[in-house]
Structure formats: structure tokens, C-alpha cells
Amino acid sequence: MIVLLIDQGNTKAKYAWCDVIENKKHQASGFFSSAPIIHSIEEQALVGLKPDRILMASVASEANQKAIKSSVQEIYPKLALEIITTPTQAYGLTNAYQAHTRLGVDRWLAMLGAKATTDKAFIVIDAGTAVTLDVVDKQGNHQGGWILPNVNFCAESLANRAGKIELKQLNPISISLGRVTEDCVYNALYASHIQLIKSQYNEQITGEKPLILLAGGDAQLYLELLQQEQVPAKIVTNLVFLGMLEYLSD
Missing domain, CATH: 3.30.420.40 (ATPase, nucleotide binding domain)
Structure with missing residues (x-):
């Protein structure tokens, strides 16, 4: 087919x-x-x-x-x-939203695609136009999530609103303390994202250490930053398409 x-x-x-x-x-x-x-x-x-x-x-x-x-x-x-629209429950995955259609279908499908690759608890992070994070336990129960603004959008917005901040010199990204303005801005924003991810990984609200699965255009960058913090993660490409394939049984 x-x-x-x-x-x-x-x-x-x-x-x-x-x-x-x-x-x-x-x-x-x-x-x-x-x-x-x-x-x-x-x-x-x-x-x-x-x-x-x-x-x-x-x-x-x-x-x-x-x-x-x-x-x-x-x-x-x-x-x-x-x-495809977002349901309350399907294919062994339960949506945490009470108003189920308000969960973006891309987040739903990314979780569904992730679930198809593992029988363990997991965190899906899709780092694109926005950075979304969703936590799912090994029974397929969505625990909820976060939506974070893209770091570049945040940095540009800050520079536009604060006349003294100029973003000219872009150095390799890290989450260490910056010694030029650009590093202070970008490193702080990435550090906030990485620490939020790390907090969910360590909190173990699913009852076990979850897998961290990364997708989206900035997945490689987030993988490298998480590795610096000794947080294991892996990139899984085309998670949304993997989720869509679940619907072929209908």
C-alpha cells in the first residue's frame, strides 16, 4: 500500500x-x-x-x-x-488535556510516534518554531507538557526591545556563563531550556528515568547541550510521520 x-x-x-x-x-x-x-x-x-x-x-x-x-x-x-485531529485517547495513548482538541496535533502525533518506538516512559522534545516538551509514562498516559519559545526568537525580541543589546558575534552555543553580550543572552536562554528538561528527567514523575527523544530542526543542538549535562537523549527523525502511520490500521 x-x-x-x-x-x-x-x-x-x-x-x-x-x-x-x-x-x-x-x-x-x-x-x-x-x-x-x-x-x-x-x-x-x-x-x-x-x-x-x-x-x-x-x-x-x-x-x-x-x-x-x-x-x-x-x-x-x-x-x-x-x-487527523487530536483525540482524547487512541492507539494506547491518552491525552492529558481536558479540552483534548487544544493539544496540537503535531504534539499528539510526535508522542504517538515515540510510543511506537519504545515501551518505556519517555519525554518528547520537538525543537522547532517553538520548543515543545511532553511527558508520557510507560502505560501511555500523557502527563502534560510545556511550550517554550524558540531561543532565536527570544533573543531577537530582547535585542529589539533593549537598545543597548546588539547580537553581532555568534559564538558556539553552550550553557556556561557568558563573557560577551551575545553569549550572555543565548547561553542563558539555552540554559533555561536545558535545566527545565533536566528537571523533568530527574523528577521521574513517570516512576522511572524516562527516555528523552528529540526531534525538530534544532534537535542536534539540544542533544549536544544535554550531553554536556550528562543527560542521555537521542534523536528520532520523522516522529510525526511515525505517529501518522498508526492511523493506517483504521
């Missing part, structure tokens, strides 16, 4: 074509791209690539979601576009 997965984020959309082996959906093969999505899908349609199912998850505005939905349906008019 050929499946087209679309992950529409805050700033860009990604897609994946997966050739899913029956009863082995997590051995799916395919390719992942953040290229201009509609143009790329059109190119693949022209060479005869046709999916059996199309699944989409979106945290973008309603207008942007409708635009992609309309374009995809023009390319594949005979296929229904399946929109």
Missing part, C-alpha cells in the same frame, strides 16, 4: 511517500521532503505515482490548510484527504 503523508507545520509543510508492508507499518520505506509541497506532489503524480491513501495533519491557519487540501484534491480527485 502506497501512502502519502502530509505534515503542515507553522512555517512549512513536509510530506512523505511510504510503501507500507502489510502488518509492518513501521517498516515503511519512502522519502521525506520539505520542498515546495504542491509542486513536488504534482511532479510525482505526473510520473505515475499514486497513493492508496492520503493523510494530513496541520497546525497551520484554516486558510492555509484549505489551500493545501484543495490543491491535493485537484491532483488526486478520486481520493479522500483524511485529516
Whole structure:
């Protein structure tokens, strides 16, 4: 079965074509791209690539979601576009939000994808436009999470509001005390994030030391900073797409 997965984020959309082996959906093969999505899908349609199912998850505005939905349906008019939304509970994962739809579907799917890779308690950190952290125990119960602002956005906002702060010299990131203004700003912001992650790791609200799984554009940076603090973590790519694959059993 050929499946087209679309992950529409805050700033860009990604897609994946997966050739899913029956009863082995997590051995799916395919390719992942953040290229201009509609143009790329059109190119693949022209060479005869046709999916059996199309699944989409979106945290973008309603207008942007409708635009992609309309374009995809023009390319594949005979296929229904399946929109994934955040449930209260599904596939062994329970949402901690009382108003379940307010949990971003990207966070839900990242947790679902993480759960598919381990039977242990875990913390998912998606370091992108925002930095999200979600804690899940080994029974699949979401304990809640945090949403942190992107460090670069925070630094730029501070510089714009404080006339004497200039961010010119960007040095290698660490969480040590800074000796130039740029280091004082960036290191402090990253230190606050790393200490929050470390506090959740050490608090063990799940009853055991959780796995820390990193995703997103800044995952490698957070991995290096956590390693400096002797906090074990690993990068798992395409967590949202792994979560979407769970829906193929429907």
C-alpha cells in the first residue's frame, strides 16, 4: 500500500511517500521532503505515482490548510484527504488535556510516534518554531507538557526591545556563563531550556528515568547541550510521520 503523508507545520509543510508492508507499518520505506509541497506532489503524480491513501495533519491557519487540501484534491480527485485531529485517547495513548482538541496535533502525533518506538516512559522534545516538551509514562498516559519559545526568537525580541543589546558575534552555543553580550543572552536562554528538561528527567514523575527523544530542526543542538549535562537523549527523525502511520490500521 502506497501512502502519502502530509505534515503542515507553522512555517512549512513536509510530506512523505511510504510503501507500507502489510502488518509492518513501521517498516515503511519512502522519502521525506520539505520542498515546495504542491509542486513536488504534482511532479510525482505526473510520473505515475499514486497513493492508496492520503493523510494530513496541520497546525497551520484554516486558510492555509484549505489551500493545501484543495490543491491535493485537484491532483488526486478520486481520493479522500483524511485529516487527523487530536483525540482524547487512541492507539494506547491518552491525552492529558481536558479540552483534548487544544493539544496540537503535531504534539499528539510526535508522542504517538515515540510510543511506537519504545515501551518505556519517555519525554518528547520537538525543537522547532517553538520548543515543545511532553511527558508520557510507560502505560501511555500523557502527563502534560510545556511550550517554550524558540531561543532565536527570544533573543531577537530582547535585542529589539533593549537598545543597548546588539547580537553581532555568534559564538558556539553552550550553557556556561557568558563573557560577551551575545553569549550572555543565548547561553542563558539555552540554559533555561536545558535545566527545565533536566528537571523533568530527574523528577521521574513517570516512576522511572524516562527516555528523552528529540526531534525538530534544532534537535542536534539540544542533544549536544544535554550531553554536556550528562543527560542521555537521542534523536528520532520523522516522529510525526511515525505517529501518522498508526492511523493506517483504521
